[in-house]
Every structure is written in structure tokens, then in C-alpha cells.
Amino acid sequence: MEYLDFELPIKELEEQLQKCQVIGKESEVDVSGTCSQIEKKLIDAKTKIYKDLTAWQRVQLSRHPDRPYTLDHIRAICGESFLELHGDRSFKDDKAMIGGLGKIGDQSFMFIGQQKGYNTKTRQYRNFGMANPEGYRKALRLMKSAEKFGIPVVTLIDTPGAYPGLEAEERGQGEAIARNIFEMTRLKVPIITVIVGEGASGGALGIGVGDVVLMLENTWYSVISPESCSSILWHSWEYKEQAAEALKLTSADMKKQKLIDEIIKEPLGGAHRDREKTFKSVSNAIVRHYDVLKNLSAKDLVNQRMEKYANMGVFKG
Amino acid sequence: MSWFKRKTKGITTTTEEKKDTPKGLWYKSPTGKIVDAEELEKNFYVSPEDGYHVRIGSHEYFEILFDDNNFKELDANLESKDPLKFVDTKKYPDRLKAAQEKTKLKDAVRAAVGKSKGKDLVIACMDFAFIGGSMGSVVGEKIARAADYSLKNNIPLLVISKSGGARMMEAALSLMQLAKTSVKLAQLAEAGIPYISLCTDPTTGGTTASFAMLGDINIAEPGALIGFAGPRIVRDTTGKELPEGFQTSEFLLEHGFLDFITPRKELKDKVNQYLDLILNQPLRA
Numbered sequence: 028m029e030y031l032d033f034e035l036p037i038k039e040l041e042e043q044l045q046k047c048q049v050i051g052k053e054s055e056v057d058v059s060g061t062c063s064q065i066e067k068k069l070i071d072a073k074t075k076i077y078k079d080l081t082a083w084q085r086v087q088l089s090r091h092p093d094r095p096y097t098l099d100h101i102r103a104i105c106g107e108s109f110l111e112l113h114g115d116r117s118f119k120d121d122k123a124m125i126g127g128l129g130k131i132g133d134q135s136f137m138f139i140g141q142q143k144g145y146n147t148k149t150r151q152y153r154n155f156g157m158a159n160p161e162g163y164r165k166a167l168r169l170m171k172s173a174e175k176f177g178i179p180v181v182t183l184i185d186t187p188g189a190y191p192g193l194e195a196e197e198r199g200q201g202e203a204i205a206r207n208i209f210e211m212t213r214l215k216v217p218i219i220t221v222i223v224g225e226g227a228s229g230g231a232l233g234i235g236v237g238d239v240v241l242m243l244e245n246t247w248y249s250v251i252s253p254e255s256c257s258s259i260l261w262h263s264w265e266y267k268e269q270a271a272e273a274l275k276l277t278s279a280d281m282k283k284q285k286l287i288d289e290i291i292k293e294p295l296g297g298a299h300r301d302r303e304k305t306f307k308s309v310s311n312a313i314v315r316h317y318d319v320l321k322n323l324s325a326k327d328l329v330n331q332r333m334e335k336y337a338n339m340g341v342f343k344g
Numbered sequence: 345m346s347w348f349k350r351k352t353k354g355i356t357t358t359t360e361e362k363k364d365t366p367k368g369l370w371y372k373s374p375t376g377k378i379v380d381a382e383e384l385e386k387n388f389y390v391s392p393e394d395g396y397h398v399r400i401g402s403h404e405y406f407e408i409l410f411d412d413n414n415f416k417e418l419d420a421n422l423e424s425k426d427p428l429k430f431v432d433t434k435k436y437p438d439r440l441k442a443a444q445e446k447t448k449l450k451d452a453v454r455a456a457v458g459k460s461k462g463k464d465l466v467i468a469c470m471d472f473a474f475i476g477g478s479m480g481s482v483v484g485e486k487i488a489r490a491a492d493y494s495l496k497n498n499i500p501l502l503v504i505s506k507s508g509g510a511r512m513m514e515a516a517l518s519l520m521q522l523a524k525t526s527v528k529l530a531q532l533a534e535a536g537i538p539y540i541s542l543c544t545d546p547t548t549g550g551t552t553a554s555f556a557m558l559g560d561i562n563i564a565e566p567g568a569l570i571g572f573a574g575p576r577i578v579r580d581t582t583g584k585e586l587p588e589g590f591q592t593s594e595f596l597l598e599h600g601f602l603d604f605i606t607p608r609k610e611l612k613d614k615v616n617q618y619l620d621l622i623l624n625q626p627l628r629a
Binding site (some may be wrong): 189190191192193195196197198199200201202204205206208209212213228229232233236248249250251256259260261266269270273274275276281284286333336337339340341342343344 | 419421422423424425427428430431432433481482484485488510511512514515516517518519520521522523524526527528529530531534549550552553554555556557558571572573577578581582584586587590591595599600601
């Protein structure tokens, strides 16, 4: 398990506890008192540290290397039923954007999402979860296919942004994202969006125009990453923590702004501390919202979605 | 004895009395061509020698596109709020106030309806001078309402993009304007009302990832910078040198993202020619 900088007190206590337990086993000294004392300290430390996480700490948790990624969620939720589908039918198969069909209970869903890698090799293979235009076009192809057969769509978002590459620009990164947003506003099947990690800007919204948008507790969603925001507005990379605060990018902030519908609670310490529990929460939330959305006619569904997004914005006059 | 004798003393004007050349009398294009300001205006703010399209704002575009500069402005009183209490090196309300004072504009887009070559046209035009033409709630709302006006009155819509992208000081609210404007364009599309997107220098970020690339036709002025990620970010991310003309209008035309490029002088004719053709109406002279 990797620890983040602010989790170091927890790491220390967990190591102490382990040592204490070893001593208890290997010698005849009674350490149960000391152990329970450390255990108590550990619980206190965890409660204190995780209770009031700063915006930047949540950003760190959203990027935790042990955090479950999109395919982890899908495989856990759908089990053997998941069938991955590939390609945009015009250029290539983008490994940063995955998709496919799977079942939750008796119901089929079309799953789409950005995929990150778990080590150097797979991170490169997945392009760090930064999709190219063909990724967005693959996503749209799968959404249109789902629409054709009346299959609801679930999008799982985890991206530091759409890839800002030379070829991405040549192939129309802006157009690909714009097209997806446009088509998603009028897709005739339910769309459930879950932010499972990072939700950076157009790269996230390009698969994020959901009837309901849910955020796992320790994720972020905004117009720009705190680092880039710091670089542009403060002309330095040093202000990422202030930028994270200023952008109001946490799940709680986004809920308060009414830009998302629900926060999915994570286990204490983050999604990676109890993956099974996280998967279950995500699966339950998807099913619960689908059970409501499935009762709407296609027309009502689209009207409701359009109205939702048309009402976003704060201004005077 | 000298051949010439100075009758009066040399320069007698005191420094205080000296006159500056009035500002804005001359314009220097990036290639170094000097143009008389009045001549520049008559030439649609295009440098006559090198064809450089000077960055202009809604004021000038309305003048170019609406007959006799007659138009009715829509939702002129919408102004930005500071919902996030955003502070970076400055407070957002202070930035807004400074921008309003500098530009005499309320925000980064103006919308209007008027006649262009005798027929109604709704135009939403962005102003780069206002915080880099950035899109926050007001820009999204005004474009959405311009589209609503088009929809209600069955009038074609032209959006002129000139923007660095979404406005950071409204964070996720700005991002959602991509969805909001797209909703309205989808409604226009369902109703069969033409939407033209004109990309001008620069059109990047969130505008490119929404309405700027969603026209029934996407057109551009020559030499405009158009892209999703800005050239500096692309260079820094990839570590590659960018090819000549990368992300220019001409580059986008070549890669299939624009229908055509039109010099500003022909803009009014080209827009209306397309509208007459797509709506199967007699061509206006």
C-alpha cells in the first residue's frame, strides 16, 4: 500500500502496531495493552486526517496509484458478462478509452470510460488515461449503438484531460469532444455518469453529459487541473493547492453547486482501502438511478436532460 | 561669415507643448506593413498589402454584417457574478470590473438580431478583449438565448468565436456551458434552422470543444489560430517542434474541419449565399 504525504502519521502507527503484534507473538511479554493503545491512536488519527481533507488532498487521493480504475469497476460489477468492444471504425482503437457491454443483474448496459495504467508500461499503453479524438469517436459509436437497441449507457470518468498532442489536433480533438457533447444531449437512452477518479475539463465532459452525474467522494471535476490553473493564473506551478481550493472541484463543492447529482461515499481512507465495498456502492448507485430513469419515455428523458444542462450557470440580469 | 543666417532660434516649443501623433492613426501588421487607420477600417480591418486580418470585436463585426449597422441587441444587460468567490492573484470581481472599464463591454459576447442583405440573421459575437474572450456563465447563457431567439423566430444563427476557452474563474460552471450551448444547438438542428460557426483568431479550448466545431458549416477567417489545446501546451506535452502553419485556418481546412475560409471582405456575401442555398431560396444579389 502506498501512502500519501498527509497519510504518513497513519503509516507510522500502522507500522508500530505491526511491530507490537510481532513482539506479542514472539515473546512472552504481554503487549496487548500497548497494542490496543496504538490501535486507538490509529483510529483517532484516521478519523482526524480523513474527516477534513483539503481539496488538494482529495485530488491526491483521486490519483492514488492503488485506486481502482475504470476496468476494475466494470469487471467487478459485471463479472464474466462483460464483453469489451473496440475501435472507432475510421482510424484506430484508442487504448485510453474503453467500452463494452455488460450485465448488472438482468439488465445490459453499455459501459464507456477512460482507462489508466497501473505500472509504467501499461500507463504508456493507456496514454495515462488521455484519449485522442478516435477515443471520443469510439465512445460515440458505442453510445449510438446502445441507442439503436435501447441499451442504457454508463460512462465512467477518470482522465487528466483529453490528450493535447500534435496528431490529436490534426484529427480534430475539439470537434470530437464537441460532437460527443452535442450527441449526448439528445441520446434517446438513459446515461448514467460516474466520476471514478479525475474529471478534467472537456476530456471528461466529452463522455459526461449524463441524465445523472455521480461522483465518488474523493474525486475531482473541473474545467482545468489545479496544476495547469496554477501555471496560468499564478504563472507558477507552486500554487496548485490554492488553485484546487479556488476551483471548488471536490465532490462536496460540485454537489453544492448543483452540477452533480450525488456523492458516492468511499471507505475511510479512499476507494482503494476497500475495493469491494467501493464496487458495490458504485453498482448500487447505477442500479438505483437506472430504476428511476427507465420509466421515462425517450422524449421525456431527452427533454429532462436538455433542461438540466440549459439551467446550469450563475449570472445577474 | 556663413551663407545662411538663422533668423529665429532653433526649436522653441517647450516639452509640455509638444504634440504626440494621435494614437490609432497608423496600424502596423505583424509582417511590418504600415496601414493608415482609416484605410484599414474601409478595408474591413484587413491590412491591404499582406491580407492580415486584424483582431476586431463585436462592434466591428456587427457593422460588417448587419445592413447599415442596424440591429437590436439581445440580453445586453446580463453580467457575470462571482459564485465561487474566486481569488487568484486578483479577485474575480476586480478582474471583471477592470475588463468592463477597459472594453466598455458587459462580458465576452454580444448577441443581436438584424437584417443582413435584407434578411433576418441572429449573430452572437465574442469579444477577445474581455478576459481573453473566455466563456463563463454569461457567455454560455447569451449564446443559448441567441439560439432560443433563432428557434422561436425561425431565423438562422451565426456564432463568431474569438476565445481562449472556458473561464477558469467560474471553474466547472464554465465547463457546463459547453453542454448548455450544445443543448440549444441540438434543438436548432432538430428544428432545421441553419447554424453557421465562424472561427476567428483565436478559437481555442472550450469553444472549439463545443459550438465552434458544431456548425452546419464551420468557416474561418484566413490565418486564424484554431485548436483544442493551445500550441504552447502541445509543444510542452509532446516535446515536438510544431510544423509551420500548425492550427491555422488553412491547416484545419486541409484536415477536414472547415468548409471554407473566407476573407472578411467577402464574409457577408458568403454567409448569405450559403443560407440561400441551404434553404433553397433565390440567391440575393
